[in-house]
Amino acid sequence: MFVTLSAAVTADGFMDDRTPRRLLVSTPEDMAEVYRLRAGHDAILAGAETLRRDNPALLLRDPEARRRRTELGLRPDLAKITLTSSGNLDPSMRFFTEGDADIYVFSSRSLPHLKGVAEVIPADTPLSARAIVTELEKRGIRRLFVEGGARVLRMFLAEGMADTLRLAVNPALRLGEEGRAHFAFASSSDIPCKHERFGGMEVTQWQLKPDTAETDLHYLRMAVAESRKCTPCATSYCVGAIIVACDGAVFRGYTHETSPTHHAEQEAIAKALAAGADLRGAAIYSSMEPCSQRASEPESCTQLILRHGFAHVAFALYEPDRFACCRGALTLREAGVDVRFRPELADEVRAANAHL
Ligand SMILES: NC(=O)c1ccc[n+]([C@@H]2O[C@H](COP(=O)([O-])OP(=O)(O)OC[C@H]3O[C@@H](n4cnc5c(N)ncnc54)[C@H](OP(=O)(O)O)[C@@H]3O)[C@@H](O)[C@H]2O)c1
Ligand SMILES: [Zn+2]
Incomplete structure (x- = not known):
């Protein structure tokens, strides 16, 4: 499987602040680019805390990409995946109710409250990115887009289960004590990368593994x-x-x-x-x-x-x-x-x- 990690952070490395409202770290241009990148994958993954805090629908926005998928006999939205150990996921969240996608939840719990809205994939404890990738491959998923949050991104990086990382930094936003979900990547000179300024964001893309x-x-x-x-x-x-x-x-x-x-x-x-x-x-x-x-x-x-x-x-x-x-x-x-x-x-x- 090809795994892309994607995150937007403030200049001091935070993915969110401590207020209950959803903080947009990205600029609209960068968000549009992230939506475009999503379309090059067949599944999207976000951690349970991201679902609880932001209530995202994680849909494929591009009508052309939706049409292409339908023509291929696929559901118009990418498969959606989350993981939880607490089981604290409300089936009325947009993740479960919006769009037309296969939905998978990895958990060591049985989660009867999600019956009928998602396939719960039983997971060993501790759940690993390696197990997630292996199970998703068996279900036909070949390109996975991991959109956060910080804990999930760190897990994929620590286990060496990412092919590429796209990190967009908003230089105009600093949160200090107000920041939460800190995410940083310790780059080294032997990891190929490219930098660009994109829609007011400083974007770096690392190729973490060679393409074999x-x-x-x-x-x-x-x-x-x-x-x-x-x-x-x-x-x-x-x-x-x-x-x-x-x-x-x-x-x-x-x-x-x-x-x-x-x-x-x-x-x-x-x-x-x-x-x-x-x-x-x-x-x-x-x-x-x-x-x-x-x-x-x-x-x-x-x-x-x-x-x-x-x-x-x-x-x-x-x-x-x-x-x-x-x-x-x-x-x-x-x-x-x-x-x-x-x-x-x-x-x-x-x-x-x-x-x-
Ligand atoms: N700026 C961006 O690009 C961006 C993108 C996405 C998210 N975010 C922000 O990131 C924040 C969330 O990040 P986060 O680091 O707090 O949380 P997260 O990574 O979204 O989710 C963490 C949760 O996922 C589950 N989980 C993670 N690893 C697990 C494992 N190995 N086994 C079982 N369950 C596991 C646990 O759920 P349970 O607690 O249910 O057990 C854990 O609490 C939010 O504030 C959101 O706004 C920002
Ligand atoms: Zn053998």
């Missing part, structure tokens, strides 16, 4: 080609895996290639080790999400990937809940691995598994 889409798809196509070498069998998926070591060496593997209990990732890792490759920091591309539990082998592919120190994992299809409830992607993310889901090739992976 093209490389991921290139190697995933090779992984899918490997998966087609498998002999279909009723008890396992046909999966292919490609490893790219830090020195550029490439290793391949597919399910059951050398043993009836081996998975594709295992086969590729065995070849890399036999060739003396150092896999710390390497990338592995698997046509399907790496498994997280094995009955017939001592380690799952997720454990193998972690033990050998891979830094980057990409896959094209989440493992269906057919043989096990897979937590591979989430476990890898929780360990700090950069995990990329590339559903562009999902249909090809499904076709390679048509026997199941």
Whole structure:
């Protein structure tokens, strides 16, 4: 998933003041730009405190963008997402009542008062950005726009789950003691960024992660080609895996290639080790999400990937809940691995598994 963080702050870094009325930190021109950026995403997320304080509807304002989505068979508004541990969310809030969107609430509580207005996604405690991204990917969301508030933005940044951050500073507004929801980004010279003055705001956009889409798809196509070498069998998926070591060496593997209990990732890792490759920091591309539990082998592919120190994992299809409830992607993310889901090739992976 591609995750954009967006915030407007005062010159002293506050997203709001302490009064009950809604403070507009942005200028109208900057707000219009934020609405335009929203339209390039398919979901928008805001924390429960933002909903309680500002009561935003979080709609897609551009009629052209709404029309385009409808033509694609999508609901006109972006999917709306919030998260709460208290459960203190009133179903009469505009977030729930306005527009035509899929609405998701992440919470460890069951929230019966939101039945019929939102899908409540059960969450472990503490709820993480990594879990949110993983669950939303499984629901088809590919580009997420996170509009605050400060706590939610800090969570995505701290977990390394943001691709880009747009911070708009209003140089004419200072709140001092009156400020609340402080948000600052500790930039460093190695993070690419661009600055511009826009509608009276000073806007900086940081590219927090490199764009790996093209490389991921290139190697995933090779992984899918490997998966087609498998002999279909009723008890396992046909999966292919490609490893790219830090020195550029490439290793391949597919399910059951050398043993009836081996998975594709295992086969590729065995070849890399036999060739003396150092896999710390390497990338592995698997046509399907790496498994997280094995009955017939001592380690799952997720454990193998972690033990050998891979830094980057990409896959094209989440493992269906057919043989096990897979937590591979989430476990890898929780360990700090950069995990990329590339559903562009999902249909090809499904076709390679048509026997199941
Ligand atoms: N200037 C801007 O661009 C902008 C944009 C958006 C918001 N804002 C301002 O930002 C302020 C709100 O920011 P904020 O930092 O106070 O709050 P927030 O980030 O909007 O929401 C925090 C709330 O989200 C839930 N939450 C966050 N992390 C969670 C986790 N890991 N697990 C479970 N629940 C979690 C909790 O809800 P519960 O308390 O229900 O458990 C928490 O209190 C508002 O005043 C709003 O006006 C400004
Ligand atoms: Zn496996």
